[in-house]
Amino acid sequence: MTTQQLVDQIRKKKSFLCIGLDTDLEKIPSHLLEEEDPIFEFNKAIIDATHQLCVAYKPNIAFYEAYGLKGWKSLERTIDYLNKNYPEIFTIADAKRGDIGNTSTRYAKAFFEELSFDSITIAPYMGKDSVEPFLAFQGKHTILLALTSNEGAFDYQTQIIDGTELYKKVLKTSRTYENSKNLMYVVGATKAEYLTAIREIIPDNFLLVPGVGAQGGSLQEVCRYGLTKDVGLLINSSRGIIYASDSANFAKAAKIEAEKLQNQMAVLLDSN
DSSP, X not given: OOHHHHHHHHHHHTOOEEEEXXXXXXXXXXXXXXXXXXXXXXXXXXXXXXXTTOSEEEEBXXXXXXXXXXXXXXXXXXXXXXXXXXXXXXXXXXXXXOOSHHHHHHHHIIIIIXXXXXXXXXXXXXXXXXXXXXXXXXXXXXXXXXXXXSTTHHHHTTOEETTEEHHHHHHHHHTTSTTGGGEXXXXXXXXXXXXXXXXXXXXXXXXXXXXXXXXXXXXXXXXXXXXXXXXXXXXXXXXXXXXXXXXXXXXXXXXXXXXHHHHHHHHHHHHO
């Protein structure tokens, strides 16, 4: 998927909502546990109920790896279902990979070719040669961790090195990478006050923004400082949507919560 195709979907749906598929067998409705593949059945129901309200889905890979081969099969079935039935949806493998060149290339092949994700989240700590292998894949996007929403982000990301915060160095340096036009960045919603400085460095790149809702981030604040002429934001919500209910009507409840966010986004887009 190209960036322009993503922008077109945002304009069409009046939504820049990304739904995180952090599927946990201990949290899904108990009746689904009787299914042969409860994770997939849960994901499928959520997707069918919400696909018109969002432009992206983001499976967190750890929630699938935790169940071994069965979990990987559920992930494979989920992404295959999305690609076949809702090809307009942007897919994000929230894998947070990042290693030396040859290993990064294998990670990229796994998620871009075997599983056919549109994008993957990457940790930048090992630098250029750990990121560029992902950027070499045409039509795919690499989402670099820049300033995350967790409390521990302050341990490193905002530390000043040679007069500049480390996260700013990550942003500036990554712009020099080959095929950097394919970069997106993770910026937590709980760090909205940093968005002005971030947009000075990367004025047009898309930002994947977790932390709205359960983690306390403000959609309005993020949009105030982060929106661009092409929107430039993907706002992720996971628990607040997919676990809106543990009853038999869980998918309907998820749709209601997704619709609340989408309605807010429509208003913000109309005023942008």
